[in-house]
Amino acid sequence: MMSKRIAIIDLGSNSGRLIIFHICQNSSYNLIYEQKETLRLGESIAKSGKLSGDALTRTLGTFHTFAHMCKLFKVDTILAVATAAVRNADNGDKFLRSVLQETGIDVKVISGIEEAHLGYLGTINTIDIENAVLFDLGGGSIELTYIKDRAALYSVSIPLGAVTLTEEFKSQNKLSPEELNTLIQFITKKLAAVPWLHNCAVPLVGIGGTARNIAKMDQRKKNYPFNKVHNYRLGYLSFKKLWNDIIASSYAQRRKIPGLNNERADIILAGSTLIHCLFEITQADRLIVSGNGVRTGLFYEHYTPDKSFDILHQSARNLLLLEEGNTAHAEHVRNLALSLFDGWESLHQLSKRDRTILDVAALLHDIGIRINYYNHPRHSAYLVENASLFGLTHHEQILASVIVGWHNGLNKKFAHNAIYNELLDPTDWMIARKLALLLAIAETLDATEMGLIANVQATIHKNGAPILQIHATEPTLIEQQALAQHEKWFKKEFGLPLTVVEAK
DSSP: OOOEEEEEEEEOSSEEEEEEEEEOTTSOEEEEEEEEEEOOTTTTHHHHSSOOHHHHHHHHHHHHHHHHHHHHTTOSEEEEEEOHHHHHOTTHHHHHHHHHHHHOOOEEEOOHHHHHHHHHHHHHTTSOOSSEEEEEEOSSOEEEEEEETTEEEEEEEESOOHHHHHHHHTTTSOOOHHHHHHHHHHHHHHHHTOGGGTTOOOOEEEESHHHHHHHHHHHHHTTOOOOOOTTEEEEHHHHHHHHHHHHTSOHHHHTTSTTOOGGGTTTHHHHHHHHHHHHHHHTOSEEEEOSOOHHHHHHHHHHOOOOOSOHHHHHHHHHHHHTTOOHHHHHHHHHHHHHHHHHTHHHHOOOHHHHHHHHHHHHHTTGGGGTOSTTHHHHHHHHHHHSOOTTOOHHHHHHHHHHHHTTTSOOGGGGGSHHHHHHOOHHHHHHHHHHHHHHHHHHHTTTTSSOOEEEEEEEEOTTSOEEEEEEESSOOHHHHHHHHTTHHHHHHHHSSOOEEEEOO
16 A cells, blocks of 8 residues: 555644644554644633634634645645534634635534544554543533443533633632532533443543643652553542642642643643542542543544454554564564463463563564664663553553563663663562563574474473473574573573473
8 A cells, every 4th residue: 555644633622633644555654743732712602602713813823834734744634623612603614614715624523422432432442441431521522431341332422621611610710619519519410411420430531631631740749750641540549639739729829730731720620620520420440541532533433444453462563564573573473472471371370461461572572673783672672662552551561661672681771770660560570581581482483583493382291391392394503502592591580491392
């Protein structure tokens, strides 16, 4: 296929965003540009029913900028949608006709249910979650979706947004206890009309600027070492502490809260109170923050309408193709590593989830060669640490990064890395050593990258001795020499020598 570029524009009640994806000839894809402008398009709609003149001027100027960037990046397709502010305004259609006439960008107004569906697509394709209440909290509305077994069971759009609530209840500054209680009662009454929200006791998954800022504030509060918001998780008590800090603060004080964007300081009280009410009515125990919503959903709807694929392996293979790795070698090492894991299960005593982490690490172990062959395990580790690997928690992604970095031998420098050292405990380091050893053995079994060793059988002799039987198509002198270099590591890790035999 030909390479192409897709621009996606999401015009919300609070902000306008442009993202551009590059789809390569091998079907891999990558985000290459993002731009966000705070527009406050939804301001004053509740009173006048119309988009204000100032907001229209700001937004039209932003669309001129977006159109210019699309031209600079040589975009092939532009997908543009508008949400609550435009669909609720009497002059919304007229404004979009002006946008089309002046910039050539055709913006589609989507319904609340369509918005909920796109948010669901963006999340379910990037977070491994079985059951949840997904909310997309914007400036003028909140879309709610009940996810069961990864399918969207129910969806609803409610005209409650961080901007509109802030205007109606004048919560830009600190509210009195009575005023705050009035706001909570108003939100609760609206949410109570949705029967499937009551006491469903599943995690909340949040999309939108309010959710992202909650994550950033919690990360700063905890000195979280990993600079990543997507799939960040915080428990109810952590959220409650943040919310208490917010409602106790004036506007000026909120602007100084670490992690909170100054542009959101006036609307964060209303937005976070809405999340508080969601916690209360659902009895959820935690919040998972999704950095991917409507825009990502639009991309996946365009790129692949199939929602049934394995999001972890799809994203891992996407990274492998992006870095132009040797896919045949990577797949072969992966298969060998998993054979070792399965055959020696009683020896390493690791979990099925550890097997999944090994699976991904084996597939990506050599991607750092694209940067520089020398010390490529360290480069591979950096790429895995910072990649968009969907389906791993932050903790698991860091673990996979260490395993990749150790695939040709242990390197104690990794333990001095602040991210690794703070997110991994002694048990994690033990798991990393074992999985890295299995990966190192698998990698040496294809040292020539010619697939000379077609497959292996890892077994445990009745006397407890681990045995590795090699099935080779040709003499494997180089592979056997490389394997011998890991014998000492194997004995140190498992307390037993490894016996290697060639199948006749």
